[in-house]
Amino acid sequence: MAGKTIVKTETSERRQALVVAGMHRSGTSAMARLLSLSGAALPERVMDPGPDNPLGYWEPWEMVALDDEILAAIDSRWDDVFALKGNQRALASRTAFLGKAQDFLTHNFGSRDLPVMKDPRSSVLTGFWREALDQSGLDPTYVIMVRHPLEVADSLLVRNGFPREKSLLLWASYMLAVERDTRGASRLFVSYSDMLGDWRGVLDRVEKTLGRPLPRRTPAAGVEIERFLSKSHRHHEAGGEAFDALGADWAGVRAVYDWMSGAARGAESDEKALDKVERELTGVERVFGPVLAEAMLNELGQRKSLAQATEALEAVTFHREALLVEVDAAKAQFSQFHAEADGKAQELQAEILGAKDLIAELRAELETAQGAYELEQASHQATRHLLQGEIAKIDILSQQLTEVRNQFRQTDTASRDDRIARREAEAEAASQAAKVEILTQQLAAAMAWEPVALNAQATAAVLDEHIKNLTLDREALLASTSWQLTRPLRAVMRRIRR
Known part of the structure; x- marks a missing residue:
């Protein structure tokens, strides 16, 4: 039976890998971290935590980008409620993407033992990734997370604003696809409640399915797991009776959940009930698929227009920010120039004041020198007058001397007597x-x-x-x-x- 846990007992030179699968908001991130804390190898490059998952996604962004690219190539996307045919369509286009998938596995895991990979999108692309893993020498064991669809719907309502009807159909498509495409593979189903309430029992089941112990089942790892896992992971909770309020229209969703819950408890169930629900969804797709596709195309067009408008807005914003940066740089330059000009002005003002003081000192010195010069001139003038007086006196004396000499000559003889x-x-x-x-x-x-x-x-x-x-x-x-x-x-x- 497909619902039975398949245990690998043979030893092979090929490496084993753990693939965490299931619907979005079903605990796949927490399970990937639980396995990594127990010794499984996480990818080299994982996504950063986000507001809707503050403890981390623990999924490689390269795998997410590749899954989105594959889904877009087959006219689908992660929230396509008719994603059941995604695996078949992806396999038809696998030659365009298998090389990228193998590069991702090589770059993120290399030759490490027991890599763990997780992206809920791969649940509707399981066949494609099984082939990529096989070609890379990896034998996958699938850990499929099962969470009540109404809890998932409530979580998606909060995160994405999806109506409950869409979330329930989306949950059913994911779970039907991953169950169908892992038939015959090593797998186990794990309920979200069991992971939170009995993680040791869950890890025991993982080891039994792998046929080997996990590398790090140690007391220290147990302490880290206890710190990581808590009931705070559960923000939305619903019981089986919650389906009763929805009416008979949701019988298919309830049938899928009942089958998945039983598989998580280890019950052996017939996959025919799931195949019946898949046929019903396929019939609904034939009727409503074109309408939904048109709506999705219109939405895609609107998203493209929005993306273009956003890109244009971002370009304008970038240009505006660039201009603001230039303006700020100009302001800073102007401020610097203004500051330098103020500094130069102050220096010039100081030089002017200094020059004025110097001029005042020179003027005072000049006035002092001029006064001294005038005094000196007056002194010279007085001396000149005095000298002129003395010269006049000398002239008079010279005249008198001349007269005396003349008289002396006349009276020289008498004088002698x-x-x-x-x-x-x-x-x-x-x-x-x-x-x-x-x-x-x-x-x-x-x-x-x-x-x-x-x-x-x-x-x-x-x-x-x-x-x-x-x-x-x-x-x-x-x-x-x-x-x-x-x-x-x-x-x-x-x-x-x-």
């Missing part, structure tokens, strides 16, 4: 004075003698008379013409001596 007479008179006067002195002394001595006193008095009277005569002779000499003529000459001689 007068000088001789004057010298003789002076000598005579000096002699007479000496005599008077002697006589005075003699008179004094004589007065000591009374008898001699009278005689001395007579003698003194004679001498006085003689002195008067000598004085008269002197005055006559001084009043003489020769003495008067030589007076200027004597004055010049006195000045020269000074």
Whole structure:
């Protein structure tokens, strides 16, 4: 039976791989991380966590991009509710994509043991990826996640805004496709609740299906898994009775869920019930597929138009941002120029003030120098006047000297006689004075003698008379013409001596 867990027991040189499959929002990310913490090898390049999956997607972005490219090539996409035929159509176009798939496996896993790969889109492209894995020497074991379709619908409503009807059909298409295309392969079905509530039991089942232990079933790994898994992974919860409120129109979805739930519990079920639901969906596709395809094409056209408008907007925004960058750069340059100009202006202002101070100092020095010059000029002028006065005096003296010289020449002869007479008179006067002195002394001595006193008095009277005569002779000499003529000459001689 297809619902039975298939256990690989043979040993082969080919490597084993774990492929996590199932519908979006069914716990595939958490399962991929659970397996990697237990020793399976994650891809080298995985997508970053997002708002709808903050703990990480743990799926390679290259695989996601390739799956989207394949789906677009067969006029489908990840939210196509009639994706059941996707695998068949992808296999028809596999030659265009198998090389890319093998490159992805080589670049992300190389020769590492037990790689784990996960992208919910691959659930509707299982046949294509089975062939890619086979050609790369990898034998896949599929871990198919089963979550209540109403929980998935509620999660997609929050994340994508999908109506519940679309999400339920999408869930059924994914689960029918992955179950059908993994028949005969090593696989196990795991319920979302079991993964959260009994992850150790789930890993035991994985090891049993692989036929080997996982590389890292250690206490330390258990601690990390406990920290990673929690009931916080479950944001939406629904029970089997929730289908009762939907009516009989959803019997096919409930049949698929009942079969998947039983397979997750290890029950053996007949795939005919699933084949019946697939035929029903195929019939619905024949009736409503063209309408949906037209709607999808219109939406695609609108998305392209939106993408073009977004691209144009992004271009405008980029151009605007570039202009803003240029404006900011210009502003910064202007600010820098303004700052430099202000600095230069301040420097110039300081230089101007310094120049003004220097000019003021030079002016003060000039005024001081001019005052000193004027004083010096006044001093020179006074000196000049004084010198001119002295020169005038010298001129007068020169004239007087000339006159005296002329007079002297005229009276030279008389002067010589007068000088001789004057010298003789002076000598005579000096002699007479000496005599008077002697006589005075003699008179004094004589007065000591009374008898001699009278005689001395007579003698003194004679001498006085003689002195008067000598004085008269002197005055006559001084009043003489020769003495008067030589007076200027004597004055010049006195000045020269000074």
